[in-house]
Amino acid sequence: MNDQTRTEIEAAAFRRLRKHLLEDRPDVQNIDMMNLTGFCRNCLSRWYQEAANERGIDMSKEDGREVFYGMPFAEWKAQHQTEASPDAQEAFKKSHD
Template sequence: MDDQTRIEIEAAAFRRLQKHLMEDRTDAQNIDMMNLAGFCRNCLARWYQEAANERGIPMTKDEGREAFYGMTMAEWKANYQTEASPAAKEAFKDSHG
């Protein structure tokens, strides 16, 4: 497989993951993802921002989140975020300090 094809396949897989998290599984809370997998939507948004910055494209944390989420964090929270359970908060504290 040539490099360009690999890049296109990786980009397609990323877009599918993004769609899955942003449209298909809005019920999956970031704290639960962090507790289970060690990363969440915010991590993906930060990695997006960091990749842009590494390529000389200025992007703030909020801009990275809006690019990944397709909306502002305030909109996401209002539409999809629920209060984390005490157990989820404790698990996060234990695993992420």
């Protein structure tokens, strides 16, 4: 496999992951993802922003989130984010000390 084909396949896999998290499973909360996997949608949007910045593209944290979420983050939160349970909050604390 050549580099261009590999990059195209990796990009397609990323787009499918993004679609899955935003369209197929918006019910899965970021805190639960963090507790189980160590990353969430916000991490993915930050990695996107960092990759853009590394290539000389000026992109803020909020810009990266809007590109990733397809809407302003505040809008996503209002539509999909629920209050984290005390158990989820405690698990997050333990994993991020």
